[in-house]
Amino acid sequence: MRGKLIVFEGIEGCGKTTQIRAIEGWLREKLGSDGLEIVVTREPGGTRLGQHLRELLLHCDEKALLSDRAELLLYAADRAEHVGGLLKPHLARGNMILCDRFTDSTVAYQGYGRGLDLGEIDALNRIATGGLEPDLTLWLDVPVEAGLNRVQVRGNGDRIERADLEFHRRVREGFAHLARTHPHRIVRVSGNADRDRVTRDIQTILTQYLIKWKIID
Ligand code: TMP
Numbered sequence: 001m002r003g004k005l006i007v008f009e010g011i012e013g014c015g016k017t018t019q020i021r022a023i024e025g026w027l028r029e030k031l032g033s034d035g036l037e038i039v040v041t042r043e044p045g046g047t048r049l050g051q052h053l054r055e056l057l058l059h060c061d062e063k064a065l066l067s068d069r070a071e072l073l074l075y076a077a078d079r080a081e082h083v084g085g086l087l088k089p090h091l092a093r094g095n096m097i098l099c100d101r102f103t104d105s106t107v108a109y110q111g112y113g114r115g116l117d118l119g120e121i122d123a124l125n126r127i128a129t130g131g132l133e134p135d136l137t138l139w140l141d142v143p144v145e146a147g148l149n150r151v152q153v154r155g156n157g158d159r160i161e162r163a164d165l166e167f168h169r170r171v172r173e174g175f176a177h178l179a180r181t182h183p184h185r186i187v188r189v190s191g192n193a194d195r196d197r198v199t200r201d202i203q204t205i206l207t208q209y210l211i212k213w214k215i216i217d
Contacts, residue, residue, distance in 0.1 A: 003036075003091040004213060005132070006206075007102040010140035011172050012161050013147030014191045015198060019140065020098050022199045023206065027096065031215070039090050042100035044078040047085050053078040058158040066159075068114045072124065075106050079128035087132065096215075102134055104178050104186070109160065112174030113167050133185065136209055138202060139175050140191035144168045 008016040020040060027038050045054035053074050060066055066074075079102075090097055103125040111118045148168060151161050179186045189201050210216045 001094050003093065003095040003097065004135045004215075005087060005091060005097050005099060005102075007099045007104070007134040007137045008140065009101060009104050009108075009137055009175060009186075010191060011108075011142065011144060011147045011168055011175070012157075013150035014140040014142045015150075015195065016100055016140055018195060019191075019198060019202060020100055022195075023202055024098055026199070026203060027098075027206075030210075031096075035094070036215070037090070037093070037095040039086075039095050039097045040100075041082070041086060041097060043082055043102055043105070044075060046078075046082040046087075046099070049081045050078045058160065060159065062159070068110065068116055071114070072106065072110045072116055072121070075110065076124050076128040079103070079106075079125075083129050083132055088130075091132075099134070102137070103129060104137060104139075104175065107178060108171045108174030112177070113163070113171040135185075135213075136206075137182075137186040138205065139179050139186055139188045140198070141172075141175070141188050142191040144172050146192060 008020055010016055024038060024040050031038070043050070044057055045051050057066075057071065057074055057078075087097060087099070106125060107118065107121055110116045111121045144165065148161075148165070151157050179188050187205055189198065189205065191198055193201070207216070
């Protein structure tokens with residue numbers, strides 16, 4: 001059986017990374033060790049090349065003036081490498097992948113945030129993924145101010161975290177639009193509750209999907 005690609009999305013400070021860690025542990029316990037491997041990965045940065053691209057994308061010298069289109073193409077390059085080198089081989093082996101960000105982030109950040117053409121972004125996403133789509137996308141929705149506050153508490157943000165409030169508002173609107181357009185694939189989870197409550201909400205949703213996919217009874 002082909003594996004499953006579960007993607008976590010959301011604005012800065014939405015809590016995805018913490019939740020992925022909690023869900024990874026929970027899934028390992030729930031599914032045991034019979035055959036199915038659980039893989040945790042992220043974009044950008046899920047491959048060796050991706051780690052270099054992540055560094056460039058998030059921490060390049062401000063004076064390097066990375067243009068919006070070049071930024072878009074670097075995210076696409078990271079994705080092409082990630083899909084071909086890691087995601088597809090794991091899915092072919094029947095493994096379950098928890099992926100921190102995927103194509104929806106490009107629509108939300110480069111499309112809604114930067115204002116690049118949404119049709120071109122869809123076409124580029126298809127080239128980068130070869131048509132691979134997530135089996136389930138969990139959108140952790142938090143108010144923009146709450147997310148940015150969490151990021152500030154963590155310290156000096158990266159290149160994108162430092163973008164202005166209006167940019168991040170547009171990104172959130174992008175995720176909201178995507179969730180409305182693809183209700184079969186994207187499930188909104190309120191990330192504004194306390195951490196354990198959010199984990200429990202995600203577990204409830206995932207349990208329904210695991211039953212639907214016939215992974216558990
Ligand atoms: P994060 O993985 O720590 O959330 O950081 C990744 C950053 O990259 C985040 O600011 C969102 C941004 N990003 C895009 O702008 N476009 C993309 O396609 C992806 C995958 C991430």
